[in-house]
Amino acid sequence: MAPSTAPDRTSLTADAWAAAALDAISHRGLEGVAVEPLARELGVTKGSFYWHFSSREALLQRALALWEQQETDDVLRQVAHETDPRRRIESLIGRINASKRASRIYQALSSAAHDPVIAACVRRVSERRMRFLLDCYRALGLSDHDARLWARMTYSVYLGTLQIRRDLPDEWPAADEPAFADYVQFLMGALIPPESADDGAPERDNHNGGPGAEEPAPTANRAARAAPDS
Amino acid sequence: MAPSTAPDRTSLTADAWAAAALDAISHRGLEGVAVEPLARELGVTKGSFYWHFSSREALLQRALALWEQQETDDVLRQVAHETDPRRRIESLIGRINASKRASRIYQALSSAAHDPVIAACVRRVSERRMRFLLDCYRALGLSDHDARLWARMTYSVYLGTLQIRRDLPDEWPAADEPAFADYVQFLMGALIPPESADDGAPERDNHNGGPGAEEPAPTANRAARAAPDS
DNA sequence: GTACGTCAATACGGTAGCGTATGGAAGAAT
DNA sequence: ATTCTTCCATACGCTACCGTATTGACGTAC
Numbered sequence: 001m002a003p004s005t006a007p008d009r010t011s012l013t014a015d016a017w018a019a020a021a022l023d024a025i026s027h028r029g030l031e032g033v034a035v036e037p038l039a040r041e042l043g044v045t046k047g048s049f050y051w052h053f054s055s056r057e058a059l060l061q062r063a064l065a066l067w068e069q070q071e072t073d074d075v076l077r078q079v080a081h082e083t084d085p086r087r088r089i090e091s092l093i094g095r096i097n098a099s100k101r102a103s104r105i106y107q108a109l110s111s112a113a114h115d116p117v118i119a120a121c122v123r124r125v126s127e128r129r130m131r132f133l134l135d136c137y138r139a140l141g142l143s144d145h146d147a148r149l150w151a152r153m154t155y156s157v158y159l160g161t162l163q164i165r166r167d168l169p170d171e172w173p174a175a176d177e178p179a180f181a182d183y184v185q186f187l188m189g190a191l192i193p194p195e196s197a198d199d200g201a202p203e204r205d206n207h208n209g210g211p212g213a214e215e216p217a218p219t220a221n222r223a224a225r226a227a228p229d230s
Numbered sequence: 231m232a233p234s235t236a237p238d239r240t241s242l243t244a245d246a247w248a249a250a251a252l253d254a255i256s257h258r259g260l261e262g263v264a265v266e267p268l269a270r271e272l273g274v275t276k277g278s279f280y281w282h283f284s285s286r287e288a289l290l291q292r293a294l295a296l297w298e299q300q301e302t303d304d305v306l307r308q309v310a311h312e313t314d315p316r317r318r319i320e321s322l323i324g325r326i327n328a329s330k331r332a333s334r335i336y337q338a339l340s341s342a343a344h345d346p347v348i349a350a351c352v353r354r355v356s357e358r359r360m361r362f363l364l365d366c367y368r369a370l371g372l373s374d375h376d377a378r379l380w381a382r383m384t385y386s387v388y389l390g391t392l393q394i395r396r397d398l399p400d401e402w403p404a405a406d407e408p409a410f411a412d413y414v415q416f417l418m419g420a421l422i423p424p425e426s427a428d429d430g431a432p433e434r435d436n437h438n439g440g441p442g443a444e445e446p447a448p449t450a451n452r453a454a455r456a457a458p459d460s
Numbered sequence: 461g462t463a464c465g466t467c468a469a470t471a472c473g474g475t476a477g478c479g480t481a482t483g484g485a486a487g488a489a490t
Numbered sequence: 491a492t493t494c495t496t497c498c499a500t501a502c503g504c505t506a507c508c509g510t511a512t513t514g515a516c517g518t519a520c
Contacts, residue, residue: 011467028344031261034507046509047468056508110397111341114258126397149416152394152401159393160386167340167356171382186379190420241497264477276479277498286478 012044014052014062021063026104030112033060064121067105071125074102075132085139086192089154092133093187096161097175103162130155140193154191242274244282244292251293256334260342263290294351297335301355304332305362315369316422319384322363323417326391327405333392360385370423384421 020042024032035049035056042048053059078095082088106122113119133155137147165172173179250272254262265279265286272278283289308325312318336352343349363385367377395402403409 029342035509036507044467045469047470049468050509051467054509107337107341110393111259111337113396122397126394127401130394130398130401149413152391152413153387153417153420156388156390156394157383157386158390160388160390161382163340163389163393164356164360164382164386166343167352168360171357171360183379183382187383190383265479266477274497275499276477277500279498280479281497284479 012042012048012052015066016042017049017052017059018062018066021059022067022105025063025108026101029108030118033063035059061117064109064118067109068121068125071102071106072128075129085136088136089133089192090188092136092158093154093191094184096158096184096187097165097180100165103165107162107166137193142193146193150191150193157187157191242272242278242282245296246272247279247282247289248292248296251289252297252335255293255338256331259338260348263293265289291347294339294348297339298351298355301332301336302358305359309362315366318366318369319363319422320418322366322388323384323421324414326388326414326417327395327410330395333395337392337396367423372423376423380421380423387417387421 017038020038021033024034024038024041033056035046039045039049049059053062079088079091082091106125109118109122113122130151133151134147137150137154138144140147142150161172173183247268250268251263254264254268254271263286265276269275269279279289283292309318309321312321336355339348339352343352360381363381364377367380367384368374370377372380391402403413
C-alpha cells in the first residue's frame with residue numbers, strides 16, 4: 001500500500017540524516033541541527049535517529065565529513081579538467097557566483113569555530129583551497145613568495161564576495177545582468193598578474209623535468225587537490 | 231552574594247548587559263547570549279535582567295544598536311581625520327589586522343541572518359562601509375561605475391581577510407612579522423588604481439610580482455600596522 | 461512456521477534556558 | 491520614621507531538546 005509516498009518509506013540511511021543535517025545548517029545555522037526537528041522533517045521520530053547515530057555529535061561529525069568530501073569533489077569535477085593555470089584562476093573567479101547553499105554552510109561552520117572538530121574541518125577545506133590557488137599562481141611563474149601574496153588576495157576576494165552577497169544582496173548583481181560579467185572581467189584583470197613581457201614562457205615548465213609529459217603524476221603536481229566550492 | 235568578578239556591586243545598567251551580550255557573541259556566538267549564563271557572569275541573577283529588559287530579544291536589539299554605533303564610531307574616529315582619498319584607502323587597508331573581537335562579532339551576526347532584525351543591522355553597517363569605500367574611489371576621480379568595481383573588490387578583500395585570519399591562522403602573518411607589512415604593501419598596490427586618473431579599467435603597470443621589485447605607489451608607506459586588541 | 465536482525469514508534473527522565481510572580485534590601489523623598 | 495522607587499534574589503511553571511529504554515512491525519534465514 002502506497003509504496004511511494006512522499007519520502008521513501010523503506011528505510012533511512014545515515015547519509016540521509018547527514019544530508020538533512022547539512023541542509024539544516026544551510027537554512028538555520030548549526031544550532032538548527034536538532035534531532036527531533038530533523039526527525040520531524042524526515043517524517044520519522046527520534047527512535048530512528050538513535051539507531052543510526054549514537055548522539056547528535058556523531059551526526060555532526062558525519063555531516064562534516066560529507067561536506068568536506070562534497071566540497072573537494074565538486075571542485076575537482078569542475079576545475080580539474082582545465083590545465084592552463086591562467087584559465088584555472090579565471091574559472092575559479094567565474095565561479096564566484098556559485099552555490100548559495102555551499103557558502104551558507106561554509107560560513108555557518110566557520111563562525112562556529114568554538115568546536116575544535118568543526119574548526120579542524122574548516123581548516124582542512126580552507127587549506128586545500130588555498131594550496132590550489134597557490135599552485136595556480138606558482139604555475140604562472142611567480143615565486144613562492146609572490147604566489148602567496150596573490151593567492152591570499154584572490155582567496156580573500158572569493159570569501160569576501162560570499163559575504164557581500166549575503167550581507168548586501170542589493171549590491172550584488174544577478175548572474176544574468178551585464179554588471180555581473182562586467183565585474184567578473186574586472187576581477188580577472190585585477191587578480192591575475194600581467195603577462196610580464198620579458199618572461200616569455202606563459203607556462204614555465206616545471207623545474208623538475210620528470211613528470212612533464214605525464215599528465216596526472218600526483219607527486220609532482222599537487223594542483224589537483226581541491227579548491228573553492230560549487 | 232558571591233561577587234566573583236563584579237567590578238561594582240552598586241548597580242547594573244542596561245548598557246552593561248548589552249556590552250556583556252556583545253562579548254558573549256564574540257566568544258560563544260549568538261546562541262551564547264543566554265540570560266542566565268550572562269547573569270552568572272555578571273554576578274547577578276535573572277531577576278536583575280528582567281528588570282532592565284523585557285526579554286532576551288530586547289537585549290539582542292540593544293546589543294545590536296550598541297554594536298552598530300561602536301562600529302561606525304570606530305571607523306569615523308580612525309579614518310575621518312584623513313582627507314586624501316588615497317590615504318584613506320591605505321589607512322583602511324592598514325587596519326585589516328584590527329580587532330579580532332570586532333570581526334568575530336561581525337561574522338557571528340552575519341551568519342545569523344535568519345533573524346530579520348540582525349540581517350537589517352548587518353546590512354546597514356555593510357552599506358555604510360561600502361559607501362565609504364565608494365566615496366573614496368570616486369574621490370580618486372573614478373566614474374561611479376569604476377568606483378563600484380574597485381570598492382567591491384577592496385571590501386571583499388577586507389572581509390575575506392577576516393575569514394582567512396580565522397580559518398587559517400597559520401596562513402596569516404603576525405602583525406610584527408615583515409610578511410605582514412609586505413602583504414599590506416602588496417594590497418595597497420593592487421587595490422588602488424594607478425595614478426593616471428583618466429582611465430578606470432583595471433589595467434596596471436605596477437607590480438608584476440609583488441612589492442619588492444619596483445617602487446610601489448608614491449604615497450604608500452605608513453599605516454601598515456595595527457594591533458589585535460583582544 | 462520460528463528465530464533473528466533491522467529499523468522505527470512510544471514513553472520516560474533529565475537539563476537548560478525563557479519568562480513570571482513575588483518578595484526584599486537599600487537609598488531617596490516626604 | 492514611613493513610604494516610594496530602584497534594583498535584585500528566589501521560586502516557580504513552561505518548552506525544547508538530548509539521550510535511554512522498551513516495544514513492535516517487517517523482512518529474511520532457517
